[in-house]
Amino acid sequence: PFLAAVVGLLGGRTWPRLVVPVAVAGASVAFLSALVLAARSLAGDLYESARLADVPTGGPPMGVDLRVDGLAAVVSVAVCAVALAVQVYSIGYLKGDPRYSSYAALVSLFTAAMLLVVFADDLMVLLVGWEVMGVCSYFLIGHHWEQEGSRASAVKAFVVTRLGDVGFLFGIF
Secondary structure, eight states, X not given: OHHHHHHHHHHTTTOHHHHHHHHHHHHHHHHHHHHHHHHHHHHSXXXXXXXXXXXXXXXXXXXXXXXXXXXXXXXXXXXXXXXXXXXXXXXXXXXXXXXXXXXXXXXXXXXXXXXXXXXXXXXXXXXXXXXXXXXXXXXXXXXXXXXXXXXXXXXXXXXXXHHXXXXXXXXXX
């Protein structure tokens, strides 16, 4: 989904017809991968942890850590199934929408951020995924920004998530 988001956001204006198949393909590949993880989880104990990068902090060591276990595998199936359903349903629902490419790319980015939250093995990685989901929510809710209700709902969602983030940050600290 992250690659589909990048393609959609960078190439959506140049190749708008490419965005739909890329977005659906990204969600489909993620769904199939999640099914494979869930099958491995059912076949036996699945627990893998990986540090993707070290982040220089000047203090305590911090890294970009991800973890896959049985629960994360099952939740990722649910996340990817819903994301694939949203992408497929949106093809017909938003047909003819001039900003459909950005919508599909933002749904893909939201899916990637949600998967980051599911697989996070570090609170900072979890926070990054959570914040990206919040920003994507703002843009997706306000997709039809020319309508007053959409603008107001997007602002309300943004404010509510920022207020929730205060408690989240206190919990991390």
